[in-house]
Amino acid sequence: MKEYLLNKSNKLFLTVSDIANNLSISKESAKVTANRYVKSGSLIRIKRNFYITSEKFRRLNEPGLFQIANFIEVPSYISLTTALSYYGITTQQLQNIIESVSLKRSKVQSVQNIQFKYYKVKKSFYTGFQMSNNFFIALPEKAFADAVYLTSIGKYSIDFESINFKKLNINTVKQFIEAINSNSITINFWNRLCKRYKI
Incomplete structure (x- = not known):
């Protein structure tokens, strides 16, 4: 009762x-x-x-799980493959994993059968997100820029073959990468990516 x-x-x-x-x-x-x-x-x-x-x-649906993710680590926003999948930009599916970008720390917290993963970025890169359906989520281009940045420095891995680049504003992605991160490793990685996928 x-x-x-x-x-x-x-x-x-x-x-x-x-x-x-x-x-x-x-x-x-x-x-x-x-x-x-x-x-x-x-x-x-x-x-x-x-x-x-x-x-x-x-009984939680995806938006409900995203609210949980925001709440566990404050501040944070949904990003990376989780956000790209939500927007229909990648065919890559993560089973029972919710990925976020955070300002304070990188960590993994398990709740029941769900893993909530957080990737720390510096303050200048903590931007490009919005409130949607009561949770914070990266803009499509920022979710991809986050993935490019973290992959370039060896902190993340994404299947670029699964990305539908036509659904992204490449100029916006480039602006996020160039304006927020002056790391030559990331810039070089981005340039190689553009050449390989002709974007």
């Missing part, structure tokens, strides 16, 4: 205070209840003092 009440909540995430209010119990009791439900698998701890019910997590 208590789990049912938590699942009825309109909030995606629940704090200890939310649990206390939903179950009409004290905050101290809510802490104990939250820990017990995490151990039993009814609740998933996303990060300190933030939970989601297992049932709600199982």
Whole structure:
């Protein structure tokens, strides 16, 4: 019955205070209840003092998972192959992996069967994203520019053969790469890419 009440909540995430209010119990009791439900698998701890019910997590669609990704690491935005797949620019599909670009750290966090991967970039490169459907996601050209940059420095790997370059504004990609990153390694990598794929 208590789990049912938590699942009825309109909030995606629940704090200890939310649990206390939903179950009409004290905050101290809510802490104990939250820990017990995490151990039993009814609740998933996303990060300190933030939970989601297992049932709600199982029902999440792609935008919902993107919201989770934004929430786990702040600030961050969906990018790379995940964003390119979302936009229909790549045929490459990642199974149970959500990729993001972050400002503070690179890390991987697993929640149930989903891996949330974060790739750190310098502050000057943390741009070119927008809010869409309640989550932050790179613009198509920035998602590709992120992939080019991280691949050029050996921090990432993308299947360029799967990219539909006709769906990208190549001049915009070039502007992101040249304006935000003066790294000659990245510029040279980009030039070789353009030559190879005639873009």
